[in-house]
Every structure is written in C-alpha cells, then in structure tokens.
Amino acid sequence: MSVTQTETVRVTSEPDIVTARQKARQVAKQIGFSMVNQIKIATGVSELARNIIKYGGSDGQVEISVREENGKKGILIVCSDQGPGIEDIDQAMQDGYTTAGGLGAGLPGTKRLMDEFKVESTVGEGTTVTCCKWL
Amino acid sequence: MERIPIIKIEGMLVISVQTDLHDKLALQLQEDILNHIQDTGARGILIDLSAIDIVDSFMGRVLSDTAHMARILGATTVIVGIQPEVAITLVELGLDLQGVHVALNADRGMDLLRQLQREGF
Numbered sequence: 001m002s003v004t005q006t007e008t009v010r011v012t013s014e015p016d017i018v019t020a021r022q023k024a025r026q027v028a029k030q031i032g033f034s035m036v037n038q039i040k041i042a043t044g045v046s047e048l049a050r051n052i053i054k055y056g057g058s059d060g061q062v063e064i065s066v067r068e069e070n071g072k073k074g075i076l077i078v079c080s081d082q083g084p085g086i087e088d089i090d091q092a093m094q095d096g097y098t099t100a101g102g103l104g105a106g107l108p109g110t111k112r113l114m115d116e117f118k119v120e121s122t123v124g125e126g127t128t129v130t131c132c133k134w135l
Numbered sequence: 136m137e138r139i140p141i142i143k144i145e146g147m148l149v150i151s152v153q154t155d156l157h158d159k160l161a162l163q164l165q166e167d168i169l170n171h172i173q174d175t176g177a178r179g180i181l182i183d184l185s186a187i188d189i190v191d192s193f194m195g196r197v198l199s200d201t202a203h204m205a206r207i208l209g210a211t212t213v214i215v216g217i218q219p220e221v222a223i224t225l226v227e228l229g230l231d232l233q234g235v236h237v238a239l240n241a242d243r244g245m246d247l248l249r250q251l252q253r254e255g256f
C-alpha cells in the first residue's frame with residue numbers, strides 16, 4: 001500500500017471549507033475521477049470541514065492524499081481536529097441526528113458518498129474522520 | 136464585501152450564482168433576496184445554479200430556507216440549472232430540497248414562475 005501526500009488544508013475559519021472542498025475536487029480530478037465522483041468527494045469534504053468549524057473547536061485540518069493498493073487507486077481524506085470529541089459515535093452517525101439544529105446529514109451522508117468511512121474520537125481530545133473513495 | 140447581484144426582470148428577481156459560495160456569502164444572498172422582495176414587491180424569484188457544482192447540506196438548507204422565507208413575503212422561488220451530478224450527490228447526501236420548485240433551465244423556470252403566478256401561488 002502506498003499513500004502519497006498531496007494537499008493539507010488547515011481549517012480554522014469558514015472560508016477554509018471552500019478551500020478544502022476545491023482542493024479535494026482538484027486532486028480527485030487529477031487522479032481521474034469522473035465528474036460525478038469529483039463532486040461527491042468535494043461535497044463530502046465540505047461536510048467534514050464544516051463539522052470541524054461547527055463542532056471541532058474551529059481548529060483542524062483536511063489532508064487529501066492519493067492511495068494505491070493492490071493495483072487500485074483512490075483518494076484518501078483525513079479530517080482531524082482537537083475539539084471536544086464525540087461521545088456517542090453511533091448516534092452521531094444516524095441520519096437526522098444533530099446537536100446544533102442541522103439536518104444531521106453530514107456524517108451519514110458523507111459515508112454514503114464515499115466507499116470507506118471511519119470516525120474515531122476521544123472525548124476531550126478530538127475527532128478524526130478518515131474516508132476513501134476508489135477510482 | 137462581496138455580493139451576488141440580483142436583477143429584476145419582468146417583475147421577477149433573477150439571481151445567477153457564478154462562484155462557489157462560502158457560508159457567509161450564502162447567508163448574505165439570502166438576506167439580500169428578502170430585502171429585494173420587500174423593496175420591489177417582486178412575486179417571483181429565479182435562482183440559477185447552473186455554474187455551481189458543490190451544493191452541500193448547508194447550501195441546500197440555505198436554499199430551501201430562502202424559498203420558505205420568500206413565500207412568507209409573498210414570493211415564489213424557482214431554482215434552475217441544477218447539474219445532474221449535483222442532483223445525484225444531493226440525494227445521496229440525504230437532501231431533497233423539499234418544498235422548493237425546480238426547473239431544468241432558466242427559460243423553463245420563468246415559464247413555471249408565470250404559471251404559478253397565474254394559478255395564484
């Protein structure tokens with residue numbers, strides 16, 4: 001397995017959400033993703049970056065890399081923050097669950113848009129969401 | 136501050152969004168549209184998204200909220216030009232733009248607005 005780091009976007013204020021999703025789109029395009037998949041990837045990154053701003057203590061980052069494994073190629077996205085963390089990840093992953101009057105679509109929706117999706121979080125330490133989409 | 140232009144054509148407000156909107160700009164546009172409805176008495180709003188390729192849950196919510204708020208001020212909103220890839224992504228994300236009128240392109244959107252107004256919506 002190989003992972004080539006291509007882009008890291010620091011997410012500390014709201015316009016960084018746009019930078020992160022556009023970078024993700026750019027990398028997805030370079031890898032050769034179709035238009036619809038470029039848009040799915042960029043939209044997922046937008047959701048995760050917004051969660052960093054809304055819940056993650058407004059200080060985190062989005063790392064976008066190219067992943068190659070067993071002759072397959074994909075995009076790997078790691079969104080991490082040092083915010084308050086998520087107490088109940090299963091609950092946060094439910095459609096419609098929100099603690100801030102959102103739609104609660106961000107996490108479960110992004111999971112649907114990607115091929116692999118994992119949330120790791122420690123209360124008081126932060127949250128890392130890792131996801132991948134294969135070409 | 137950056138602003139998305141709003142123009143009035145045949146008693147309707149027409150907005151063509153040409154840049155990837157960050158959250159504040161999207162909310163500013165919402166406020167501007169509502170103020171324009173009040174100032175001009177416009178009864179129809181046409182929002183063209185044909186140049187937009189990322190509509191996430193925030194943007195989706197701002198759009199449907201705007202349509203509902205405009206409705207309360209007596210104006211009907213039609214969103215036009217949503218790209219097929221964006222539609223696929225929105226549905227997979229779990230957004231349905233419920234209660235928002237949509238049309239394939241600006242021409243059809245204008246027709247729909249006129250028709251809805253004739254029908255008294």
Ligand SMILES: Nc1ncnc2c1ncn2[C@@H]1O[C@H](COP(=O)(O)OP(=O)(O)OP(=O)(O)O)[C@@H](O)[C@H]1O
Nearest residue numbers: 051055056085092098099102103104105106107127
């Ligand atoms: N990075 C994070 N740090 C801490 N809590 C988080 C983080 N991301 C998500 N959460 C929690 O998980 C819940 C669900 O997140 P999700 O993105 O699915 O919905 P939402 O942000 O509330 O609404 P939407 O994304 O539809 O606007 C949030 O309400 C929040 O409580």
Ligand SMILES: [Mg+2]
Nearest residue numbers: 047051106107
């Ligand atoms: Mg969210």
